[in-house]
Structures are given as structure tokens and as C-alpha cells.
Amino acid sequence: MYKWLKPYVLLLPAMMVILGIFIFGLAMGLIQSFGYFPVVGLNKITLKYYREVLTDKTFLSSLGFSFYISLISSIMSVVIGVLLAYSIVQSESKKGIEKVIYKLPIIVPHAVAALLVYNILSQSGILARILYSFGIIGDQSEFPSLIFDKKGIGVILAYIWKAIPFTTMVVYTILSNVNDKLLEVALNLGADRRQVFWYVLLPLIMPSIFSCFIIIFAFSFGAFEVPYLLGPTSPKALPVKAYIEYNNPDLTHRPYSMVINMSLTFISVILVWLYHKSFKLISRYDG
Amino acid sequence: MKRMKRRELIFKVITYTLIFLLLFPLVVLVVWSFTKNWPWPNIIPREFGLRGIKYVFGPSSKSLKILLFSLWLSSVVTIVTLLISIPAAKALGVYDFKGRRIFKMLVLAPVIVPSVAVSMGIHVTFIRLGLANTFLGVVLVHLIPCIPYGIRILTNVFEIIGESMEMQARVLGANPVKAFLYITLPLISPGLVSAGSLIFIVSFSQYFLTFLIGGGKIITFPMLMFPYIQSGDRMMASMYSVVFIVSSLIFLVIMEKTVKTYYKAENYFYI
Numbered sequence: 001m002y003k004w005l006k007p008y009v010l011l012l013p014a015m016m017v018i019l020g021i022f023i024f025g026l027a028m029g030l031i032q033s034f035g036y037f038p039v040v041g042l043n044k045i046t047l048k049y050y051r052e053v054l055t056d057k058t059f060l061s062s063l064g065f066s067f068y069i070s071l072i073s074s075i076m077s078v079v080i081g082v083l084l085a086y087s088i089v090q091s092e093s094k095k096g097i098e099k100v101i102y103k104l105p106i107i108v109p110h111a112v113a114a115l116l117v118y119n120i121l122s123q124s125g126i127l128a129r130i131l132y133s134f135g136i137i138g139d140q141s142e143f144p145s146l147i148f149d150k151k152g153i154g155v156i157l158a159y160i161w162k163a164i165p166f167t168t169m170v171v172y173t174i175l176s177n178v179n180d181k182l183l184e185v186a187l188n189l190g191a192d193r194r195q196v197f198w199y200v201l202l203p204l205i206m207p208s209i210f211s212c213f214i215i216i217f218a219f220s221f222g223a224f225e226v227p228y229l230l231g232p233t234s235p236k237a238l239p240v241k242a243y244i245e246y247n248n249p250d251l252t253h254r255p256y257s258m259v260i261n262m263s264l265t266f267i268s269v270i271l272v273w274l275y276h277k278s279f280k281l282i283s284r285y286d287g
Numbered sequence: 288m289k290r291m292k293r294r295e296l297i298f299k300v301i302t303y304t305l306i307f308l309l310l311f312p313l314v315v316l317v318v319w320s321f322t323k324n325w326p327w328p329n330i331i332p333r334e335f336g337l338r339g340i341k342y343v344f345g346p347s348s349k350s351l352k353i354l355l356f357s358l359w360l361s362s363v364v365t366i367v368t369l370l371i372s373i374p375a376a377k378a379l380g381v382y383d384f385k386g387r388r389i390f391k392m393l394v395l396a397p398v399i400v401p402s403v404a405v406s407m408g409i410h411v412t413f414i415r416l417g418l419a420n421t422f423l424g425v426v427l428v429h430l431i432p433c434i435p436y437g438i439r440i441l442t443n444v445f446e447i448i449g450e451s452m453e454m455q456a457r458v459l460g461a462n463p464v465k466a467f468l469y470i471t472l473p474l475i476s477p478g479l480v481s482a483g484s485l486i487f488i489v490s491f492s493q494y495f496l497t498f499l500i501g502g503g504k505i506i507t508f509p510m511l512m513f514p515y516i517q518s519g520d521r522m523m524a525s526m527y528s529v530v531f532i533v534s535s536l537i538f539l540v541i542m543e544k545t546v547k548t549y550y551k552a553e554n555y556f557y558i
Contacts, residue, residue: 007378014375017430018393029408084305090298102306107535109492112528115516116312124327126315132328222401224495239403246407261404268399
């Protein structure tokens with residue numbers, strides 16, 4: 001029988017969904033971003049919208065803001081996540097509640113993460129109340145505004161809170177499965193603990209750290225909820241800006257929103273490409 | 288020896304500090320949800336109350352109905368995603384064929400490409416096909432962020448177990464259906480639990496996709512919760528969040544237990 005066909009047949013249902021919704025949706029967005037949207041009478045293919053959006057100052061500051069938020073969130077999440085995973089492995093507790101309980105944020109949606117940050121960091125939040133009771137601040141208004149702020153601290157903290165357990169889970173799984181013999185050999189050959197971490201463990205977990213970084217970066221770059229709930233009015237994160245343009249009752253305005261969407265997509269795709277490129281470099285360690 | 292103890296202590300302190308920082312906000316959330324009166328600058332509420340939970344589960348409230356509907360919708364999404372992911376993961380995990388890398392990249396791409404862009408692009412088409420504002424339309428669009436997780440986890444599982452067991456069953460005379468049901472399915476069941484849990488979580492917490500494609504006609508629990516968070520009504524928002532978290536926990540535990548009673552699945556998170 002046609003044996004070579006088998007994998008393609010098995011992949012068919014998944015590809016129908018991926019091509020029919022995911023790729024098709026992106027293609028529709030791409031076409032509309034070039035100004036082709038016949039439903040509302042836009043029939044000419046033009047680069048006008050790209051020119052306008054890409055030279056617009058508010059777009060550029062939104063782009064910068066989104067990039068900054070994603071970069072800080074993903075770096076911090078990965079660093080703290082690895083630290084937590086390594087600490088759990090090193091503290092070798094037999095009871096093991098800590099091996100489960102840190103996963104809790106994974107099931108909490110991002111909108112709730114935003115609420116948690118709001119509960120704690122707003123000017124009437126818990127942190128302000130604690131500082132007040134210690135006499136560090138004399139009034140609510142003395143508490144720095146950490147949410148809806150231009151530095152995006154609230155947004156970043158919400159992302160970090162969600163992403164640390166994710167990184168920890170991935171890294172912990174690898175660390176706890178590393179063959180002890182590998183470590184004993186290194187120690188026997190005179191490596192100290194620090195060297196074992198930097199030269200044995202880190203290369204082993206590096207590929208996963210990298211993919212966590214990319215996933216967290218891409219998510220915080222393209223997600224709507226957190227910056228919508230906790231972000232400043234200006235600059236707005238790109239997904240929020242795209243949605244506001246999308247919501248414009250004048251439908252001939254759509255291409256603007258699609259240009260923003262395509263910029264989001266384009267940057268994400270570049271990211272994946274970089275990931276594959278650098279992955280090859282990093283995985284040399286594996287050999 | 289003493290040095291070792293100190294080292295261990297340092298890592299214990301780091302572990303517990305970080306876990307405390309992760310869990311403390313959730314504690315505050317629970318406290319807020321049972322609060323009646325909590326004025327500035329009190330560190331603990333002046334008065335506790337059950338107004339929140341009474342409102343959510345009260346007879347006049349639609350929240351319970353919407354919660355059950357949400358659980359149902361995400362269960363459908365989970366099952367459909369698994370049904371699509373099992374064959375795809377087998378193809379990617381067991382066989383070597385032309386274009387394997389491209390297929391793998393395509394099915395994993397939705398993790399990286401923002402679903403905001405995909406959903407706004409597909410919206411007009413969904414409206415034209417009559418899929419917008421329908422249950423089916425929302426399920427279909429939820430598949431996009433869920434499929435990468437299903438396929439990724441199950442591909443790892445198939446890479447580990449390979450095809451040899453199923454082949455043995457076939458050689459011994461089992462037909463493909465039997466070989467799948469009695470050999471492959473039990474083998475991949477731990478993977479199914481972790482993939483299913485993750486898919487369920489992704490679908491159940493989805494706000495934007497449901498909001499856009501459901502068009503206000505298909506209302507899920509996160510959509511009910513969102514306005515309270517947005518308006519800063521901390522007590523109600525916290526109560527809805529607690530209900531959300533508790534129900535997904537219960538659901539995940541039930542799912543794991545059900546699968547475990549069928550197959551003695553042990554290894555939890557596979558990734």
C-alpha cells in the first residue's frame with residue numbers, strides 16, 4: 001500500500017486547521033494591510049498604509065514600548081525561573097510540596113494576573129498599606145504609581161509572575177533528570193559546584209532556556225489582556241493599538257489595524273528564525 | 288560537612304522566598320474575595336463577608352450557568368485538539384518523511400505568532416461563513432493556540448515509545464483499531480493527561496479570541512470576569528478569579544484521576 005503517504009494522512013486534520021484558519025487568517029490580514037478590502041470598497045493594492053503607519057510617531061513609540069516590555073519580562077522570567085529550579089533541586093527536600101505548588105500560576109489566566117498586580121501595587125494596594133503602617137509613606141499619594149505607568153512595571157510584573165513557573169517547570173524537569181554520574185565525574189575531576197553549574201548544567205539546559213525565552217517574549221509581545229488592563233494610556237502596547245484601530249466604526253480604517261498586526265507577525269517570525277539560527281550554535285554543546 | 292549544610296540552607300531560603308512571592312498575591316486574592324469592608328490603610332479587612340460568593344452563585348445570577356458552559360466549551364476544545372494532535376504527533380514523532388521539519392514548524396508556529404493578528408484576519412471570513420458568534424466558530428478559533436501544545440507534548444511521547452510495540456501487536460494479529468486502543472492509547476495516556484491539562488488551561492483562560500469571534504453572543508467565564516477587573520471592583524473581581532481558579536483545579540484533578548483509573552498512568556508533566 002501507499003506507505004509513504006501515511007504520515008501525510010496522519011497530519012491532514014491538523015494541517016486543515018492550521019492552513020484553513022491560522023495561515024488563511026494571516027493571509028487575509030496581509031491582503032487587507034495592502035489596502036485590498038472589497039467588502040468596504042477598497043480595491044486598490046497600495047503601500048500607502050504601511051508608509052503612514054510605519055512613519056507614525058505613536059506607532060513607533062508603541063513598538064518600542066512592546067519590545068521593551070517583552071524583553072525585560074522574558075529575561076527576568078528566565079533568570080528567576082532557572083534560579084528557582086536550581087534551588088529546588090539543590091535544597092533536596094523530600095517532602096516535595098514545593099515541587100508542585102509553584103506551578104499554580106500556570107493555571108491562572110493573564111487577566112487574573114493583572115488583577116493580582118493591581119491588588120498589590122495600586123496606590124491603595126497591599127504594598128502601599130504595609131509601607132504606610134511602617135511609616136515609610138505618609139499618604140497613598142506618596143506611593144509611586146507602578147501601574148498604568150509609562151515604564152510598564154505593572155505589565156512586566158504580571159508577565160513575570162505568570163512566566164517564572166513555566167520556566168521553572170521546564171528547567172526543573174531537565175535538571176532533576178540529569179544523570180548524577182555526570183555531576184560526580186565533574187566533581188571528581190576537581191570542578192567546584194559553581195563550575196559544575198556553568199560548564200555542565202547550563203549547557204544542558206541552554207536549549208530549553210532559549211525556547212522559554214522565545215515563547216515568553218513572543219507571548220508578551222502579542223498579547224492583549226495585560227497591557228489593556230495595566231498599561232499606560234500612552235504609549236499603548238501594539239496589540240492594544242491594533243485592537244483600537246480595528247474597533248474603529250469606519251471600516252475603511254481596517255488596513256491600519258492590519259498593518260500593525262502584520263508588524264507584530266513579522267517581528268515574531270524574525271524571532272523564530274533567529275531562534276533556529278542560534279539554536280544550531282547552541283546545540284553544538286550537545287555533541 | 289558544615290559548608291554543605293549552609294549551602295543547602297541558602298538554596299532553601301531562595302526556594303521558599305520565591306515560592307512565597309509567587310503565592311502571596313493569590314492569598315491576597317482569596318482575602319479580597321471574602322471581604323466586606325477593607326478601607327485604607329488597614330492591612331487586614333475590617334469586615335469579612337459572603338456578598339461575593341452569594342452574588343456569583345445566587346439564584347438570580349447567570350454566573351454558574353456560564354461557568355458550566357465555559358467548562359463544556361473548553362472540554363470540547365480539549366477533545367477535538369487531542370483527536371487532531373494524536374495522529375499528527377505520531378507522524379512527527381515516529382516517521383521520517385519529506386517536509387517533516389516544515390510541518391513541525393507550521394504546527395508549532397501559533398505559539399509564536401500572536402493570535403490577535405490571526406483572529407482579526409479571519410474575523411470577516413468567519414462572519415461571511417456564518418461561524419462568527421457561534422459555538423462552532425469559537426471552538427474552531429480556540430484550536431489555534433491549543434494545537435501546538437497538544438502536538439508538541441504528544442510528539443515527545445511518540446518519540447520515546449516509537450512504533451515497535453504497536454508493530455508487535457499487529458504481527459500477532461491485532462487489527463489497527465485494536466492495536467491502537469489496547470497498546471498505543473495506554474502507552475500515551477500520561478502524555479494525554481499533561482497535553483489535555485495544558486490545552487484545557489489555554490482554552491479556558493482565553494479572553495480575546497472568544498470576545499472577538501464570539502461577538503458577545505458566546506459568553507465564557509473570563510468574559511464575565513473581565514469587566515470587574517477592568518473597573519477595579521476588587522472584591523467581585525477577586526471572587527470571580529477564585530471561582531475560576533478553583534473550578535479549573537477541580538476539573539484538572541478529575542481529568543487526571545479519570546485517566547489514571549483507566550490506565551495506571553504515573554509520569555505526570557512530560558515536557
